[in-house]
Amino acid sequence: SQTIHQWPATLVQPVGSPLSLECTVEGTSNPNLYWYRQAAGRGLQLLFYSVGIGQISSEVPQNLSASRPQDRQFILSSKKLLLSDSGFYLCASGTGSFTDTQYFGPGTRLTVL
Amino acid sequence: QKEVEQNSGPLSVPEGAIASLNCTYSDRGSQSFFWYRQYSGKSPELIMFIYSNGDKEDGRFTAQLNKASQYVSLLIRDSQPSDSATYLCAVNGNNRLAFGKGNQVVVIP
Numbered sequence: 001s002q003t004i005h006q007w008p009a010t011l012v013q014p015v016g017s018p019l020s021l022e023c024t025v026e027g028t029s030n031p032n033l034y035w036y037r038q039a040a041g042r043g044l045q046l047l048f049y050s051v052g053i054g055q056i057s058s059e060v061p062q063n064l065s066a067s068r069p070q071d072r073q074f075i076l077s078s079k080k081l082l083l084s085d086s087g088f089y090l091c092a093s094g095t096g097s098f099t100d101t102q103y104f105g106p107g108t109r110l111t112v113l
Numbered sequence: 114q115k116e117v118e119q120n121s122g123p124l125s126v127p128e129g130a131i132a133s134l135n136c137t138y139s140d141r142g143s144q145s146f147f148w149y150r151q152y153s154g155k156s157p158e159l160i161m162f163i164y165s166n167g168d169k170e171d172g173r174f175t176a177q178l179n180k181a182s183q184y185v186s187l188l189i190r191d192s193q194p195s196d197s198a199t200y201l202c203a204v205n206g207n208n209r210l211a212f213g214k215g216n217q218v219v220v221i222p
Contacts, residue, residue: 034209041214042214043201043212043213043214043215044157044201044212046209046210049209059209090156090157100145100205100210101147101159101162102147102159102203102210103159104149104156104157104158105156106155106156107155107156109154
């Protein structure tokens with residue numbers, strides 16, 4: 001079975017500062033990888049997904065970006081954080097088929113002040 | 114119309130009772146449906162998935178799918194205090210999962 005690691009677990013950052021969140025997956029190869037954000041009262045919002053190294057699809061235009069430098073590594077970044085970037089960031093891994101079952105990492109709780 | 118809708122408001126059930134959660138979706142071409150459980154402050158964990166019309170049982174959980182009416186439901190039998198959580202419905206469409214906002218379940222001892 002696969003294991004998804006995310007770090008850091010919690011983060012408090014000032015407005016305008018950069019961001020880098022990392023996700024790594026163990027126990028599977030060539031996974032589809034996803035970044036979600038869960039803000040209070042808004043449900044899970046898909047931000048980015050990747051079907052392979054260097055392949056990134058953006059769901060929501062914003063000041064965030066994603067990269068996949070290795071098969072099982074997915075990074076979420078920002079050059080300048082906004083207050084609205086606060087939330088619970090979740091990395092997920094899936095097979096990509098129509099039966100795609102996505103499994104989530106433990107998440108990073110980001111507070112932008 | 115939102116892609117995936119779940120009933121709003123918390124659901125309170127006494128311990129040992131059946132909790133019933135409903136979810137409707139808009140994409141008639143959706144093929145797979147998932148229920149996740151999320152404890153407060155934690156990430157979602159998969160409970161079960163269903164692809165075919167009808168019922169699918171896994172322990173105390175039963176998922177029901179009706180593609181013609183575009184709804185999927187989750188029944189939790191013999192509810193336990195440990196079932197107190199938010200339950201997320203997710204629907205596969207356009208090569209991605211769309212999630213509902215979730216239903217909070219509170220099991221009262």
